[in-house]
Amino acid sequence: MEILSVLNLGDFPHTFSKLGMFPVFDVAYYIVSILYLKYEPGSVEVSRRSPVASWLCAMLYCFGSYILADIMLGSSPIDYFQHNSHIVLASAVWYLIFYCPLNLFYKCVAFLPVKLVLVALKEVVRTRKIAAGVHHAHHAYHHGFIIMVIVGYVKGSGVALISNFEQLLRGIWRPETNEILNMSFPTKASLYGAILFTLQEAHWLPVSKSTLILLFTIFMATSKVVMTARHSHGSPFTLVESWVCHLLFGSSLGGSEDDHHHAAAPSPAPKSKEELSDGTRKRKAKKAE
Template sequence: MDVRVSFAELSKTYDELPMFPVFDIAHYILMILQLRNDAGVGAEALAESNALACWLCGMLSCFGGKIVANFLLGQPVIAAFNSTKHIITATIVWYLMFYSPWDVCYRIISTKLGKLLVYPIKEFSRAKKVASGVAQAAVVYPQGFAVMIIIGAVKGTGSLFIRNVERLLRGVWTPTSNEIMSPSATFKISVTCAFLLTVERMGYIPFPPEQIMFGLTMFIVPYKVSVILLKIGDPYVHVERALRPMLFKKRKRTDGEGQSGKKEATKDQKKKNNDKDSKKKAE
């Protein structure tokens, strides 16, 4: 009983935690880090030759979830940038990650220790981002089960979906590299989270949303730490390998079935020919 009470209290405390500034700053740091890693050797050249394009790419990465969610719901895309304090904070993070002396900020965050400090903070807020997406979709489509899941997942992994647009600003075109063609474990986790929160909103799960979010967070954070320390892979792979052959593999005909089919087709053809001959004789 005490465990249930303590879990409920922790869930409530987690739900009431403000996102700004700690969790949002961790999010901005990792988004800019991913931008630099994705740009590779061209990141420094982009920052020096075209700071505006570099800044736009950074803002798209930082606010990708809001941008894509608003676009899909038919809401103003520019509303993703309506908070001055968030824009200023993200810009400061972007500047330090690209232009700090001797590139010290990027080098520190790129280390394993730096990632261990920032990633858990970032992942601690992912479930709350997904929940905000589900709630945003529910306002527009109260009965839109699929819409809530889609917007929730997008809100939790928006930077992954807007990456192709961000690459276009850098002059890179990779249409076959996207989250739909090769979904990441982060996206699958966000979909799972969005599904559970949507089912709860529909009244099919007898647990409050903050407990679902906190329970999922207790899985997401250790998983991300394990990825950094142990380099474990996608936890969904084994389930997919088991289900894919049963659900999505097309059954092929065996040689015996093919031969029997040919024999039946031959019999039908002979029958048709005999019918034609009999009609001719009758005429």
């Protein structure tokens, strides 16, 4: 008997887990991904100077997780590009966001109420990708639990993990945005989600996969919508991570009070990729005014 059977969700989790992602959810995923690409410094200039480089960057933002996961599992890195409908759809979104007359499409999808809906839909796709990655790795390596976690993690946050390579296509090198050194909330959540789905796949978690997909989707969508609405780049995991780091490693993410007293001139924490992008957008807005 499942622990969560008391929720009496009926067949809704199963129906939700079987819900098709194409085209509505996938379009939302492509829109938000390429929207974040346009926020990146220099991306608009690259789209004017080299549309091919801009298109390649957009494809990495949309399909980077599939490419990286295929490489790790020994498949061709261009295998996903056989899905013509997805490539055409993502290319159309890229063209509209960067080249639509009067920037109308960008203004519509960047409008906060619309953006919040799109962000929530994107997290539905992210959860499915994590679950699919773990399931795929389970078939290839039945007892390779670490491999399952890694593949699920890559499927959920592969775009961020190869962001430095994508920057090279735009002629930019910013090692301070390395996602391993400065993990954002989606990257951390993808890792924790991959662990949960691996435990479920190994039958160590007394929850059905459909129920776990539903609950994790609700958590991810709610967290991202709230963070986007508040323009926040924090993480709901910070408090727990600080306690665990202090318990296991003798340090905390935020540093203790004694550390501040003994540090003569503490250096500022490196900004995340989203914080750097926000600063660039604010400077551009001030110049426009």
